[in-house]
Amino acid sequence: MAYECIHATTRGRVGLITLNRPKQMNALNPKLMQELGEAMYGFDADDGVGAIVITGNDKAFAAGADITVMKNYSYMDAFRSNYITRDWEHIRNVRKPVIAAVAGYALGGGNELAMMCDIVIAAENAKFGQPEINLGVSPGAGGTQRLARFASKAKAMDLCLTARMMDAAEAERAGIVSRVVPLDKLMDEAMAVADKIAGYSLPVVMMIKETVNRAYETTLSEGVHYERRIFHSMFSLDDQKEGMAAFVEKRKPDFKHR
Ligand code: HXC
Numbered sequence: 001m002a003y004e005c006i007h008a009t010t011r012g013r014v015g016l017i018t019l020n021r022p023k024q025m026n027a028l029n030p031k032l033m034q035e036l037g038e039a040m041y042g043f044d045a046d047d048g049v050g051a052i053v054i055t056g057n058d059k060a061f062a063a064g065a066d067i068t069v070m071k072n073y074s075y076m077d078a079f080r081s082n083y084i085t086r087d088w089e090h091i092r093n094v095r096k097p098v099i100a101a102v103a104g105y106a107l108g109g110g111n112e113l114a115m116m117c118d119i120v121i122a123a124e125n126a127k128f129g130q131p132e133i134n135l136g137v138s139p140g141a142g143g144t145q146r147l148a149r150f151a152s153k154a155k156a157m158d159l160c161l162t163a164r165m166m167d168a169a170e171a172e173r174a175g176i177v178s179r180v181v182p183l184d185k186l187m188d189e190a191m192a193v194a195d196k197i198a199g200y201s202l203p204v205v206m207m208i209k210e211t212v213n214r215a216y217e218t219t220l221s222e223g224v225h226y227e228r229r230i231f232h233s234m235f236s237l238d239d240q241k242e243g244m245a246a247f248v249e250k251r252k253p254d255f256k257h258r
Contacts, residue, residue, distance in 0.1 A: 001042065005032035008039040013050040013198035014191060015043030018057075025063035026056045028109045030087055037090030044094050047257070050198025050205065052094070053190050054117060055101040056110075058183060061126070064108025067135065088141050091116045095206045097197050101190035102126045103183055107165070112141035115150060115176055118209060121190045122168040123183040128176065129165035149216055151175050201239035202257040 001008060007018040017039050019026040026032075036054070043049045056062055065084075073083070091098065091113070100106075100117035106128045114120050114128070122128075130143045138144065139160060147156035151174040159166065171177040181189045197205055211227050218226070234240050239255045246253035 001039070003035040003039065005029065006035045006039060008042070010043075010046075010049060011191065012195060013048060014194040015039070015046070015049045015052040016191070017043075017052065017054045019054070019062055022057050022059070024066065025060040025105060026110070027064060027066040027068075028062050028113065029066035029069050033087040033090075037087060040090060040094045040098070044096055050096065050200070050202050050257075051194040052096055052098045053101055053194045054098060054113075055187065055190065056103065058123075058125070059104040060110070061100065061102040061104060061106040062110030062113055063105045064110050064131070065141070084141050088113075088116075095209065096202070097194075097205060097209050099190055099194050099197075101186050102128075102177075103186055105165075108132050108139065108143070109141050111176075112139060112143045112146070115146040116142065118212075119193065120171075120177045121179045121181065121186065121193065122171060122177045123186040124168055124180060125183050126168040126171065126177075126180075127165040128159075128168075128171045129163065130160045131163035131165075133161060134163045147176070199255075201237065201243065201255040203237060204234060204239060207234065 006020050009016050017036065019032065021027060021032060040052060043052050070083070077083070097119065098117045099119045099121060100114040101121050102114055103123035103126055106114045106126060108131060111128045111130060130139045130147065132139050144156060144160055147159060155174050158164070166174065168177060168180045172180050179189065207230050211230050214226050215223050238258050242255060243253045
């Protein structure tokens with residue numbers, strides 16, 4: 001499928017999406033976000049895909065929402081068109097794991113997009129921040145909420161109120177990045193992680209994603225109860241029989257994704 005603002009391709013069982021507005025530091029305009037949603041839904045519906053990677057280029061994962069698009073918006077323009085909600089929420093509907101491979105700037109909406117992904121792998125040159133306050137606005141794609149939940153209130157306040165950037169090491173310490181690797185190893189690492197996940201039983205992978213995400217939407221006892229029920233349901237899977245039989249027979253499992 002040919003897109004204007006992204007590239008989308010498959011490598012084995014991994015769907016790879018590259019944000020492609022390099023001259024604008026991958027600023028996230030409505031067209032890009034629409035295409036990103038479309039590509040992700042395509043991979044989500046494709047039985048041949050088990051995990052999705054989103055990346056940018058060496059300088060920028062994404063430097064935020066496109067400021068030139070929204071600079072003259074009125075309140076009515078934003079409200080009536082349901083700005084952000086209309087094309088940024090697709091990623092939340094994607095049921096397969098999404099890995100962000102971040103090099104360079106992940107600012108504003110770029111950091112928010114990374115935090116909407118399930119795993120964030122950062123190159124050593126990555127920089128994360130919520131600089132919207134410089135523009136006379138607040139974060140608007142979940143930055144205040146996800147930073148407070150995934151990192152801490154102190155980091156959320158610090159980043160959102162001062163506009164300072166965190167480097168990759170600080171972002172990893174803060175909890176929004178899962179691994180930091182040298183820039184020239186970023187894509188190898190991200191693809192290897194995606195490939196590994198895509199090799200496991202797809203329904204189990206999807207159920208684990210759903211269960212972990214539940215932790216952010218409910219109480220601990222409800223979350224544990226939900227996990228237990230999902231766990232019980234896995235005994236209906238062919239892949240559970242295969243995975244446990246393979247362990248006992250000391251061989252590699254051959255998952256059929258059902
Ligand atoms: C539109 C952008 C952009 C953006 C960069 N560009 N970020 N255009 N929207 N968010 C454009 C620049 O205008 C410039 O265009 C080109 O990309 C290269 O950027 P430079 O500034 O020349 O590069 P550099 O000096 O290396 O600085 C990189 C940078 C800086 C630190 C990333 O561009 C920057 O501060 N960008 C804005 C970051 C930001 O405020 N993000 C939050 C956006 S608001 P020309 O034509 O001059 O070459 C947001 C709201 C979230 O995300 C709410 C909902 C999503």
